[in-house]
Amino acid sequence: MADHGPPPFPDDVPTHPLLVIDYARIRAGDSGEKDNLWKAATELGFWYLKNHGVEHEVNEMFKLGKAFMELPLDQKMQYEEGDDGMQFGYKAAGLHTADEQGTLDATEFLDVAKDDALAFPKAIHRSYPPLVADAFPTTLTPFVKRSIEINETLLRVLGKKLGLEDGVMESMHIKEERSGCVTRVIRTPPQQGEPQVLEEQALLGAHTDFGSLSFLHNRQGGLQVLAPGTERWLYVKPLPDHAICNVGDALNIFSGGLIRSNMHRVVAPPKAQAAYERYSMAFFTRPHDSVVLRPLTKESVVVANKVKENSNYAEEERGTAGEWLVRRLKNLRTKNYHGVDSYRQHLGTEDYGRITGVAVAAV
Ligand SMILES: O=C(O)CCC(=O)C(=O)O
Numbered sequence: 125m126a127d128h129g130p131p132p133f134p135d136d137v138p139t140h141p142l143l144v145i146d147y148a149r150i151r152a153g154d155s156g157e158k159d160n161l162w163k164a165a166t167e168l169g170f171w172y173l174k175n176h177g178v179e180h181e182v183n184e185m186f187k188l189g190k191a192f193m194e195l196p197l198d199q200k201m202q203y204e205e206g207d208d209g210m211q212f213g214y215k216a217a218g219l220h221t222a223d224e225q226g227t228l229d230a231t232e233f234l235d236v237a238k239d240d241a242l243a244f245p246k247a248i249h250r251s252y253p254p255l256v257a258d259a260f261p262t263t264l265t266p267f268v269k270r271s272i273e274i275n276e277t278l279l280r281v282l283g284k285k286l287g288l289e290d291g292v293m294e295s296m297h298i299k300e301e302r303s304g305c306v307t308r309v310i311r312t313p314p315q316q317g318e319p320q321v322l323e324e325q326a327l328l329g330a331h332t333d334f335g336s337l338s339f340l341h342n343r344q345g346g347l348q349v350l351a352p353g354t355e356r357w358l359y360v361k362p363l364p365d366h367a368i369c370n371v372g373d374a375l376n377i378f379s380g381g382l383i384r385s386n387m388h389r390v391v392a393p394p395k396a397q398a399a400y401e402r403y404s405m406a407f408f409t410r411p412h413d414s415v416v417l418r419p420l421t422k423e424s425v426v427v428a429n430k431v432k433e434n435s436n437y438a439e440e441e442r443g444t445a446g447e448w449l450v451r452r453l454k455n456l457r458t459k460n461y462h463g464v465d466s467y468r469q470h471l472g473t474e475d476y477g478r479i480t481g482v483a484v485a486a487v
């Protein structure tokens with residue numbers, strides 16, 4: 125019998141609503157829509173993005189991702205990312221931990237560097253399997269270019285709303301510079317069990333994203349958010365041709381905490397969808413490697429000559445974007461897991477108490 129793929133997202137599971145931002149209106153400079161984006165970015169840090177115009181490239185990426193994931197494991201393992209914080213290539217299931225007990229994650233990643241996609245046929249970070257390398261001109265590079273354009277536009281609006289001088293936000297994300305910007309395809313295997321039990325098992329552990337903005341494409345459920353002021357993880361319902369955008373830690377830090385980098389995780393898709401393998405795909409915009417992660421708002425105000433001499437704005441040193449990534453990735457690797465403390469070493473701006481609180485409550 126022909127397999128028609130997973131059934132639709134069920135109507136009867138609780139979900140968390142997201143604001144819908146119309147990219148066409150943002151592009152047109154609509155000030156009401158820019159206000160909506162600011163509201164979404166500061167209150168939840170997640171929103172749907174419609175009319176982004178990347179539907180074709182997204183479809184092609186899903187096809188490429190599936191073709192790659194279906195390669196034999198030993199072929200994929202030749203491109204494994206390793207335990208030193210490199211994050212391009214292939215990550216096999218179980219090589220990341222999903223919680224402080226060291227539970228193994230259940231996700232496979234294909235991670236393709238923006239730098240390799242833009243420099244093709246030159247390799248900047250690494251080489252990829254022939255199936256992926258062949259798809260740079262037709263699929264990967266077009267998707268990366270469109271994704272960059274969208275995230276740059278959204279970042280410009282958010283930078284302006286923050287009160288940054290023109291060009292300051294852009295200068296943190298220079299696409300010609302080496303960065304951790306990455307296109308990722310994720311696969312998780314079919315899950316069996318009681319929905320209530322499955323809903324408590326993270327296949328990709330609770331986290332905040334490392335970079336500035338994530339441009340995510342979901343077709344099945346499985347993504348959950350822990351909304352501020354709530355104690356319950358809720359699914360985000362995928363909507364056709366709507367991207368899910370979310371803020372990462374770098375933007376949270378740049379904004380002095382004003383723009384929210386919200387915790388999320390991936391569990392089994394709800395109900396009957398759980399019996400199917402799950403694919404998702406994202407482009408992560410991150411500051412280029414040499415950018416020091418610190419609040420930018422004071423700097424912009426200084427530029428504008430508006431700051432008072434004795435501003436007591438808290439400034440915390442987080443190192444560079446490149447160092448931030450390596451630290452977080454290294455400590456997430458199963459091989460580098462030495463207990464709760466090493467797991468905590470991978471954390472970003474998450475409120476760690478919230479993660480443990482929820483995990484304990486779920487036992
Ligand atoms: O697969 C998803 O829906 C989310 C993936 C995710 O959060 C990530 O890779 O950072």
Ligand SMILES: [Fe+2]
Nearest residue numbers: 331332333388
């Ligand atoms: Fe994420």
